[in-house]
Amino acid sequence: MKTELQGQLSGLKAMKRLKYISAFVSLLLIVAFIVLSMQALDVTYLTKAFYLVFTSPLLLLTLTICYTIAFFLRAIAWKLYVNHKITFKSALIALFYSLFLNHLIPVKVGDVLRVGIIKKANKRLRLVEAIESVIMMRVLDMLTLITFSAIGVYLLIGWISFQWLYVVIGVGLLLSIGGLFYYRNRRYFLFDKLKEIKEKVMTKHFLAIAFLVGLSWVFEGAVVFLVASILNESISFMESIWINSMTVGGQVFQVTPGGIATYETVMSASLAMVGVPLKEAYTIAFTSHGYKFFYSYLVGAICIIVMPISIRQIREWIRERGEQKNV
Template identity: 40%
Template sequence: MSKRWIAIIRFLFLAAFIWISVLVMADEEFRSPLLSSFEWTSLLIMTTVYTSAFLFRALAWKMFLQDQITFRSSIIGIFYSFVLNHILPIKAGDLIRAGVISMRHELSYKRSLSSVILLRGLDLMTLATFASIGAFIYGYQISVWLFFLAVLGTVALAFVAWKLQDKIGWLKQGFIHIKGLGFKYATGILSLTILSWILEGIVLYQVAQQFLSPLGYLQSVWVNSLTVAGQVFHFTPGGLGTYESVMTAVLVFIGYGMKTGYSIGLTTHLFKFLLSFLIGIGLVIWTPIPIQTIRGWIKRKGEKS
């Protein structure tokens, strides 16, 4: 598909998102819970837990690289990734995250990128596990065969990756690195990753309460897991429209009205957008990175050396 058609589809998708969002926000029943979500107590809770989730992932990354990087560099890399994923129409944030570490430490870009890819894989496995367990706990009807196919697909993918490691340098280095982590580091990394996604569920829970929703905390973790896993790839800045669509679909599936589901998804995503811009301003002041350097990291996404 040509870049022109991609641009047209992207424009139409954004236009539809803006139109629907304006219609929803024109309703007083939506505006009141929205404003309540951004009152200082609610805002403090959401900001604290959401920021803590990223700090846990930063610590997990530092542990994964066995303390070859500093916690500060890890935080800077992860926050740059978070901010740029909310600005760029594609998820290029992980490329910048890898570039930050290679720039600040004596690690090759390829080594840094491989660690990012493997940890993102762990994130997806965690989200998929939460989604599957939650479906069974809450009694939602899903196909048992579909569940086992997903498990089988994951195992098959891991097997293929293991077989191809000799042909893909960074993948082989990644497997060697994982084998050498040891029980202590491996347990710490897994625990921090799980805790980070549990914390992120509090944001959705807090927003849902403002809409007088009976959505429980564990249920919020489940819905958040499905939403994030459902928009791994996006073609609008920050997944605008995709995030709201997936969360609305999940909430409608468990019995919410479409308008309520969309309102909760829109408010949750709005908070994440606002926080990303505030963090972005802080990064520019605290530790700026030239635009040309960032562009260079994105262009190196296909690098083999």
């Protein structure tokens, strides 16, 4: 009992340290964004960029199709992971609700919403399976982003050798798995589910799931590519995938609705690394993020009509999840 209590206290201390580090990095990114804005913000150019994007029906349609396909692929992958115990519709709505909420409030609670929605919509799915599936899909997302980012650093920037590329991917894999284990709660999760997770990972479906998740981030990278193209900035599609992966990966430090500031800072820096001038890089970042805000509110409004969820229900899910973590 004493050893278990000491382990829990050590875990709590480690979590607090991680929160402090994360808060510090978030603050640095916000400061960097302020400095960046002072140097690169050109209101006239930014207004022109928004005008070009939001008054071009063909571009908006293409952006929306590519971005929507990304979520369709994630919904299919999620459905495969839980062995078709959830419907495609409920998975897609859960993803869209999560996107909407994460662009509406500073704190990321979209994952809690995902669990609540698919559990509510699919009665034969157990709560433990819902929680596990959301976390595993998040881990797959992060592994994909880490892999794309690492490969991009090697291929596009040339900063690391192949040996270091393997190290980066390996460390990312270990961190993701470690985070998955740390995310457990004693009452519902993980050690008693380890065998089941292992069985899922070892099945042929998992390769298809991983492929679908990877392809989804390729389609999301198209948003950066298309926005850059309309502004006559020549970046390759491969570069756009890398830039998007770096940017979304940086959103783990989100402390503002939709990750405002962190998104623009990381994307501007990534664009600058592939040769885009700073003013143009900042404008591309701001414009592409503006489109994602527009998209998230649009699909959020549609979800509210299709599957209305009360604020009270969301609060209950958040409170229940908090109680589960403390058990």
